Amino acid sequence: MTVLEYAALNYQKDVTDLVEFLRIPSISTLPEHRPDMQRAAEWVAERLRRLGMDGVAIYPTAGHPVVYGEWSQAGPAAPTLLVYGHYDVQPVDPLDLWKSPPFEPTIVGDNLYARGAADDKGQLFIHLAAAQALIHRSGNLPVNIKYLFEGEEEIGSPHLDEFIDSHADLLAADVAVISDSHILGPDQPAIVYALRGLAYIEVHVYGPSRDLHSGIYGGAVHNPIQALCELIASLHDAEARVIIPGFYSKVRPLEPDERADLARIPFSTDQWLEETGVPAPYGEPDYTIVERTSARPTLEINGIWGGFTGAGGKTVIPAEAHAKISMRLVPDQEPQEIADLVAAHLKAIAPPTVRVEISELHHGDGAIIPRDIPAMQAARAAYRAAFGADPVFMREGGSIPVVATFQKILAIPTVMLGFGLPDDNLHSPNEKFNLQNFRRGVATVIHFLTSLGGQAAGQGVATDAWPESSEVSEDFGSLTP
Ligand code: BES
Ligand code: ZN
Numbered sequence: 409m410t411v412l413e414y415a416a417l418n419y420q421k422d423v424t425d426l427v428e429f430l431r432i433p434s435i436s437t438l439p440e441h442r443p444d445m446q447r448a449a450e451w452v453a454e455r456l457r458r459l460g461m462d463g464v465a466i467y468p469t470a471g472h473p474v475v476y477g478e479w480s481q482a483g484p485a486a487p488t489l490l491v492y493g494h495y496d497v498q499p500v501d502p503l504d505l506w507k508s509p510p511f512e513p514t515i516v517g518d519n520l521y522a523r524g525a526a527d528d529k530g531q532l533f534i535h536l537a538a539a540q541a542l543i544h545r546s547g548n549l550p551v552n553i554k555y556l557f558e559g560e561e562e563i564g565s566p567h568l569d570e571f572i573d574s575h576a577d578l579l580a581a582d583v584a585v586i587s588d589s590h591i592l593g594p595d596q597p598a599i600v601y602a603l604r605g606l607a608y609i610e611v612h613v614y615g616p617s618r619d620l621h622s623g624i625y626g627g628a629v630h631n632p633i634q635a636l637c638e639l640i641a642s643l644h645d646a647e648a649r650v651i652i653p654g655f656y657s658k659v660r661p662l663e664p665d666e667r668a669d670l671a672r673i674p675f676s677t678d679q680w681l682e683e684t685g686v687p688a689p690y691g692e693p694d695y696t697i698v699e700r701t702s703a704r705p706t707l708e709i710n711g712i713w714g715g716f717t718g719a720g721g722k723t724v725i726p727a728e729a730h731a732k733i734s735m736r737l738v739p740d741q742e743p744q745e746i747a748d749l750v751a752a753h754l755k756a757i758a759p760p761t762v763r764v765e766i767s768e769l770h771h772g773d774g775a776i777i778p779r780d781i782p783a784m785q786a787a788r789a790a791y792r793a794a795f796g797a798d799p800v801f802m803r804e805g806g807s808i809p810v811v812a813t814f815q816k817i818l819a820i821p822t823v824m825l826g827f828g829l830p831d832d833n834l835h836s837p838n839e840k841f842n843l844q845n846f847r848r849g850v851a852t853v854i855h856f857l858t859s860l861g862g863q864a865a866g867q868g869v870a871t872d873a874w875p876e877s878s879e880v881s882e883d884f885g886s887l888t889p
Contacts, residue, residue, distance in 0.1 A: 436496035472559030493532030494561035538853035550861025564770025589826030605774030630761030743771035772809025
């Protein structure tokens with residue numbers, strides 16, 4: 409039996425185990441889920457132990473723990489790979505839009521629905537399943553591996569840099585791999601070579617000392633919600649450009665070569681409209697949708713609140729109003745510099761009729777990885793072997809701040825070996841993971857490790873010949889889409 413045949417045989421068991429992992433509501437941002445974070449960390453650590461990894465440990469941090477384990481039996485001549493993933497997930501609201509409960513994983517057709525299915529538990533699990541197949545068939549892995557799984561990615565990894573800095577020797581490796589991104593379509597793999605960074609602030613606007621009667625005071629008091637809306641409305645011009653002085657000054661210009669490469673990425677505006685549900689695209693006219701969403705910086709209002717929002721009317725001028733604003737950044741924009749710049753701008757343009765305060769949430773650096781390093785080529789060959797198609801190289805609009813940390817502290821590049829699909833509903837209701845991508849993901853990682861280790865993975869069974877997920881779905885109930 410080849411390694412791939414073993415993986416195929418083990419597939420149903422893998423899905424069952426993944427379902428168990430997905431049942432743990434490890435929402436990192438909500439304090440009431442702290443015990444679930446610990447449970448999820450223990451679940452991952454137990455998997456690593458069962459695989460025969462050494463040094464398996466749950467390292468406490470000032471936030472949620474880091475899980476570590478390593479395989480060093482490939483020998484000193486073999487390269488060392490650092491595998492990163494995150495076991496935390498996003499909150500589930502609005503809950504009423506979920507067609508099946510977010511923590512009761514449900515299979516419909518060849519899709520597994522659950523919060524964290526694609527982001528990132530399903531993708532993290534692919535690495536465990538691939539390692540298991542290799543270890544069980546050959547008693548060894550083709551490369552040495554260090555596994556680093558964190559529980560704070562979805563809240564900006566506030567304690568991870570410190571952990572990596574203080575465990576730099578433990579984590580020393582030749583290259584890192586992360587499966588936490590998506591490919592273009594079921595049959596079109598993609599390698600992400602750039603990620604955007606993030607700067608995140610909150611704006612607080614204070615007016616009267618208490619909520620006021622809008623009949624008695626209205627007309628002579630600047631309503632804080634109105635003032636906040638006026639501030640926010642002044643941040644973009646009519647062509648979607650951010651008009652904060654200096655916002656674009658450090659943006660590394662897109663070279664014509666790279667623009668030509670990005671223009672070759674298969675993209676359909678109609679499909680994109682369908683995927684997003686918006687009636688028309690928005691954005692900087694000089695850039696394509698692909699460029700706008702991956703290679704250009706943005707400023708977004710993520711939330712806004714204040715005043716009376718209950719049923720019925722209440723004639724009131726609220727005492728305060730608030731908004732969450734985040735900026736997606738591209739190389740070479742510095743998150744702290746941009747946060748300071750935006751904060752200073754908002755303070756400078758604040759009218760004298762209200763008081764404006766700014767607080768900072770979290771920041772993360774963007775990253776660009778050279779496309780010609782050997783590990784990228786190994787990834788390319790692995791995708792080709794498992795998906796039957798050459799991957800395209802693309803930039804990603806989302807952020808995985810640890811990639812920059814790996815570059816800065818460990819001085820290693822990261823290969824983004826993603827298996828999500830654009831319609832996986834990350835951070836949204838009805839998040840899913842496509843199980844064909846799961847099967848092909850396991851095969852891709854097996855090929856990738858084997859190729860990094862300098863051998864050939866050999867022929868296995870084609871992953872589309874693996875058991876259909878419907879054969880394993882009965883236990884999990886079903887749902888009508
Ligand atoms: N998996 C995503 C990043 C991602 C999204 C990659 C889409 C590729 C496609 C990750 O878990 C995430 O959501 N990251 C946050 C990071 C932030 C909190 C610093 C993000 O991008 O919002
Ligand atoms: Zn993620």
